[in-house]
Amino acid sequence: MSYDNSFHINQKNNPSHVAIIMDGNGRWAINKEKSRIYGHKAGVESVKKSISFALNHNIKILTLYAFSRDNWYRPEQEVTSLIELFMSALAIEVELLNRHGICLRIIGDITVFNNLIQDRINYAEMLTKNNNKLILNIAANYDGRWDIIKGVKKIANKVKKGLLSPEHITEDSLEFHLATKELPAVDLLIRTGGECRISNFLLWQIAYAEFYFTNVLWPDFDENVFDTALKSFYLRERRYGRILTDTTK
Ligand code: IPE
Ligand code: IPE
Numbered sequence: 001m002s003y004d005n006s007f008h009i010n011q012k013n014n015p016s017h018v019a020i021i022m023d024g025n026g027r028w029a030i031n032k033e034k035s036r037i038y039g040h041k042a043g044v045e046s047v048k049k050s051i052s053f054a055l056n057h058n059i060k061i062l063t064l065y066a067f068s069r070d071n072w073y074r075p076e077q078e079v080t081s082l083i084e085l086f087m088s089a090l091a092i093e094v095e096l097l098n099r100h101g102i103c104l105r106i107i108g109d110i111t112v113f114n115n116l117i118q119d120r121i122n123y124a125e126m127l128t129k130n131n132n133k134l135i136l137n138i139a140a141n142y143d144g145r146w147d148i149i150k151g152v153k154k155i156a157n158k159v160k161k162g163l164l165s166p167e168h169i170t171e172d173s174l175e176f177h178l179a180t181k182e183l184p185a186v187d188l189l190i191r192t193g194g195e196c197r198i199s200n201f202l203l204w205q206i207a208y209a210e211f212y213f214t215n216v217l218w219p220d221f222d223e224n225v226f227d228t229a230l231k232s233f234y235l236r237e238r239r240y241g242r243i244l245t246d247t248t249k
């Protein structure tokens, strides 16, 4: 098996960093009168398609929201299945990711996972750490507010130890302590499943991201949906608070 290389377009001004809220697995399965877990399993195929697409379109960073800290409040059986799915995908796919030059990083609080999962994560990250074709961040047990608070605590500790003065705290100081440390901000944020919200995903990192919301449920996500999102991105005028087109004349 390998990632599909057949889907190509050439385009300038590519987003460097695309983030995706992969939502709608449960509803997709219910629509088919199957269990929600069936939907999560089907969603794994869409993850592979999104990785292939990113590789083929010179997207340098892909950040996927796989499991939020609030998802623990779902029924135990669903949570257990999601974690098992994550673990088996990690074990099965890591060699392939490595062969494709993908650097895998798990962002999120992994300390809650058992030792076996943590070992697999550490192995996968070590194996792929020098790859540079695509940085693939998987947000597992992630929470945007948690990310910021973690950073603030580290800064507070530096201040306490006299290593940093409060006047010298900058955006860079906080960014350095975020899970996405050293990576550029998100350019394009895609959410499937029809909801128009962030659900505590990357908060700091999406300050000037372009949003693309689609009703497509995650298991139906494919290269064509990703391509439509990308084409929508190309049409955006990113102004960052400035005026790019002179409309005063
Ligand atoms: C997204 O699909 C996957 C996770 C949150 C883990 P959902 O499970 O949220 O599917 P819906 O939104 O209930 O359809
Ligand atoms: C966001 O989806 C989390 C992931 C996709 C992992 P949710 O389904 O958990 O978000 P809400 O509950 O609709 O806000």
Ligand code: MG
Binding pocket: 023, 024, 025, 193
């Ligand atoms: Mg959902």
